[in-house]
Structures are given as structure tokens and as C-alpha cells.
Amino acid sequence: MIVATWNVNSIRARLERVLQWLDRTEPDIVCLQETKVVDADFPADPFRERGYELAVFGQKAYNGVAILSRLPLQDVRRGLDGEQEARFLQARCGDRLVVCSVYVPNGGTVGSEAWDYKLRWFDRLRAYLERAASPETPLLLAGDFNVAPEPRDVAFPEAWADSVLFHEAARAAFRKLIDWGLVDLIRLHHEGPGPFTWWDYRNLAFPRGDGLRIDHLLATPPVAACCTEAGVHREERKGKKPSDHAPVWARLNL
Amino acid sequence: MIVATWNVNSIRARLERVLQWLDRTEPDIVCLQETKVVDADFPADPFRERGYELAVFGQKAYNGVAILSRLPLQDVRRGLDGEQEARFLQARCGDRLVVCSVYVPNGGTVGSEAWDYKLRWFDRLRAYLERAASPETPLLLAGDFNVAPEPRDVAFPEAWADSVLFHEAARAAFRKLIDWGLVDLIRLHHEGPGPFTWWDYRNLAFPRGDGLRIDHLLATPPVAACCTEAGVHREERKGKKPSDHAPVWARLNL
């Protein structure tokens, strides 16, 4: 089976591209972020027509997460410890695999209130895992973590050193999450540098090759053990009306 | 030769549709209205590539008129008696034919200040013709006049009787303009009702057939005498991203 995550930067603005990618990729499970739509307006029908069950958790203008699954979706949990922002959505796909679609706060600028919120959000996510999950059971955390964990995850690390996406404090928060018991599926199959998953819309970042790897598929060891392949669909950052993020995918021999 | 007028409701939003229509229609002269763009941002290159000379007169958010011509453009005049609003543009196309792209004020609501301005604008246009033109020389006034002159120019005349587009005072102002010495080229070839040129974006006006004929090709007798055919490209109101206006065209055996 194929699992994937994609920050689509508005599911309504991106619908045609997402559907075409879906038809080409045929993933079994997809986590979406920044859907930017309230649940009543989520364009569910084209996904249902393609055989997916949906769990959606949206809000008015920002954020918004969703899970598409060809396996039966159950035990849906919306929000991290009952927060109102639509950044966390969990569901069980099929018998055992628990999947979380995650959109970590960007952090604004280093030192801001938003920055504090981002670092705390990592702590709260780790606390949630400690209390509600176990590294021994099949769990997939997929989403936009807004952190490039290591220098090889940044095309020009020096230029990004003080940014919210690569600041040492954000990387430390990400590492603490990993240390709970998660495996970075991309790094099982790619040494790097890259593959990158995000290029700023501004400053010609994509043509200049100024990418970061901030979208991740993180899984517990029983899931990671059966990951045979993983990658990034970089071509989705090209052409007309791309998201600023590319999809990240992994093949699981479950 | 073919002459045409089209209120495009933003040349930037409509560019692809206008170019495709141009390639299919191959008009020699086109008057555009509601280009909604300052001259520096007018997308001139695709028109030049197709063999047109351009005269443009635009402003920031509203209005904006342009003339495209395969014949040499000369003697360009911008604005009606030096007004700032981009509603009038005149040029000579080729040796003798003078062409004006005209965007008459809508008029807001009957009785408003905008309504007064609309009626006066017609007076000023007539005064301009009296002082600067002659019914004996080749002149084409093409544009959105925001007036349906007669009941046969409105699909549901009773419903529109008190509107700014069909109010008796607006029709009288239009008639006075015609009486200077202009011929309505569409009415040379169509008895009506219709053909209509505008359907409100709101209230499902197009599917309900609720159209008005408010865009006109008005010409002096020497031009009208060689008009062999005229019509409205109603299909341009269909499909994706249509303008609310359809192009009006005429064939001149000049």
C-alpha cells in the first residue's frame, strides 16, 4: 500500500491537481494539510467517487486537515488535546494502523508569540503520544511539521539557520518527538541532501533550488519495518497553480 | 473586413478567452471596454504577435477602453472632452475610418448622481460628435452604451422598464445620439427581439434568457452602407470564465 501526505494550500484552489495526482498515484491513505475550508464545504464527492472514505477537520480561513483512506476509517479524533485550531486529525485506517494528519504551527518569527506556540505545540504532540499511543503499535504521523530536522534537509542551510523552519530550538523540539519512538520514512531510503518538500512561492525559490524538507512521514518501528520505498513527488511543485508543498509518499508492505 | 466590440470585464482575467475568440474570428478592428488595467500593465504582446496595433486608455480599477487594429492606427484621442475616466478612446484605422471605443457610465440607480452623470455623458458625446465629426465621413462608435434602445432589445421589457439600462430617459439620450446621424448596424440585419449582448452574472440571468442589447456598433451612413452582415457571438457568454457581455461584430465591405 501507498501512504502519502500533502500540504495542498487550499483544497478548493487545488482540487483538480489533487484529483489528477490521486488518479496517477493511487495511494491508499492520504493526509492533507491546509485544506482551508470548513467541513460543510469540503469537496468530498470527487474523493468518495474514487473510493475513499474521508475524515475532515477544517476551519474558516486557515489550517484544516483531512485523511482520505481506501481502508475503513474509524475512531476519528479531531484536534490535539481539544484545541480549536484545525491542526490535528487522527483516525484508524483498517484493522490496526492509526494515522494522524498533522499541521504544526509555522512559528511566525523567532521569538514571537507564534514561535512560542509552535515549540509548545511539539511538546503537546509528544505528550499526546506518550499518553495515547505506543511505539510498539502501528502508528503513522504524516504532515507538515514546519521543521527541517538536519542540514541535509535544507538546500542552503546557512541562509536558513535563523529561520523558524530550521532554528535549533525547532529542530530540538522535532528531535524530542522523534525520540519518543518514530522513524523518518524518507531517511530510510534517501541519504540526502533532500529530497525537499517545500519551496517558498516568493523569490523564485523553486527555480533557484532553494528547498527545504519540512513535510514528513513519521512512523513507529512496526510500520517502518515494512517500508520498502519512499519519495517526494517534486513534479507537483511545477506547472500551473502548484501548492508550495510537494506530496511525500511511502510504500508499506503491510 | 470585420469590426467588433466587446466589454471584456477585465482584459487580464479574460485574456485567454479573448485571444481564442480573436484567432477564430480574425476581426480587423476590435473595440474593448472595461479592460480594468493601467496602460503599463495592458497585456499588449499577445495582440501584437497576432498582427494588431493597439491604442489603450486605462485606469486603476474600473473602466478602461482599447482599440486593436490590423490597419495602421493614427490620431489617437484619449478621453471625452478631457475627462479623467477611461471611457472614450478614438483612433483612425487606415486611411479614413475613425473608430471610437465607448464605455458609457452605467448610471447606478435611477435618480442617483451616477444616473445624472450617465445622461450628461450622452449629451457630451453628442456635443463631441457635433464639433469633431460629420455624418458624411466614415465613423464607427463601438462599445457598451449601457442602454437597450427599444423593447425588442430587452428579453423581458416590463421587468426592466425602470432600470438604468432601459429607462425612458436613457433611451431618449441614446436616441438623440443616434439622431445626430448614426446607424445601428445590428438592426440593419436583425429585426429582433434580440440579439442580446449582456446577461447579468446574478440571478441565473443567462440560463433564464434574461438578456439585453446594450452593446452597439453605431456608424455613419457611408460605413453603414457597406455593412453586409452583423451579429453577436452569444457563445462567448458560455463556458468557463465568460464576461457578462458577448462580442458584437459586423462585416464591412469597405
Place this chain on the structure above:
DNA sequence: GCTACACCCG
């Protein structure tokens, strides 16, 4: 740059 949003306008 490319999303949203609110507002103005026909």
C-alpha cells in the same frame, strides 16, 4: 506568490 478574507461595483 499565492492563498484566504472583507468590501465595492454592476
Place this chain on the structure above:
DNA sequence: CGGGTGTAGC
């Protein structure tokens, strides 16, 4: 409804 404007967020 579908253009324009501006502002905010990333």
C-alpha cells in the same frame, strides 16, 4: 456572480 481593491498569513 465575478470582476476589482486592500490586508493578513506563510
